[in-house]
Amino acid sequence: MSDEMNFLNAKMLRKKAEELLNEKQQKEKISKEETDMKKLLHELQVHQIELEMQNEELRQAYETAESALKKYIMVFELSLVGYFTLDSDGTICELNFTGAEMLGDRRFSLIDSNFKLFVSEDSKPVFNKFFRKVYNTNAKESCEVLLGYDNRLLCPVYMEGVVTEEDQKCLLSVVNISKFSLQNNKY
Structure with a gap:
């Protein structure tokens, strides 16, 4: 058996385990970053929709205020x-x-x-x-x-x-x- 494949050698076994752990952590890190990015994207999309809904409410409030102002002008001014x-x-x-x-x-x-x-x-x-x-x-x-x-x-x-x-x-x-x-x- 070669040194590379000799899992009875403690140093070699340790080195191989660390490499596998690093690879696994690297994959998990990428997966975690992707998950975090997906969560962030989701939060941004939800926030955008909330802002659009608030904008619609403000637009409706503005139209209501404009209508009330027109009525005020009709009643008060005329x-x-x-x-x-x-x-x-x-x-x-x-x-x-x-x-x-x-x-x-x-x-x-x-x-x-x-x-x-x-x-x-x-x-x-x-x-x-x-x-x-x-x-x-x-x-x-x-x-x-x-x-x-x-x-x-x-x-x-x-x-x-x-x-x-x-x-x-x-x-x-x-x-x-x-x-x-x-x-x-x-x-």
Whole structure:
């Protein structure tokens, strides 16, 4: 028998066993690396699908928000009622197009103007009492006043106001009642 095949020789046997073990470990390492790569690929594919599903949810949420915004624009901006948001001193923070039309000016030029400037002199005591009451009671209040400035009468209006809790702004809705007032000769 040759030295290579003599398994009774301890050194030779040890050497051959180590070679076989190395080969086996090498195969297992490759197999383990393949398994790890397959697991990683699987995880990446699952993550990609999760991201695609989240993207679809975001797209649907965006479409829902867009739809809600369109409805808001229709209700708020194109309403027959003038809507205003006023600070505690009466400064106009926001208003819709109808509100701007009632005050006789462009919408964006009215922001930061004081709403009280557009209340006729005769109606200022009524408006001031109403406005103080809105802030003092934190309840919905209402009144009727004449809008007008610089000896220019705009229109009689009915208004309701309430103060928001979080930022202490007065939400004011204003309705032109000139047709109603003319019929009853109220103004």
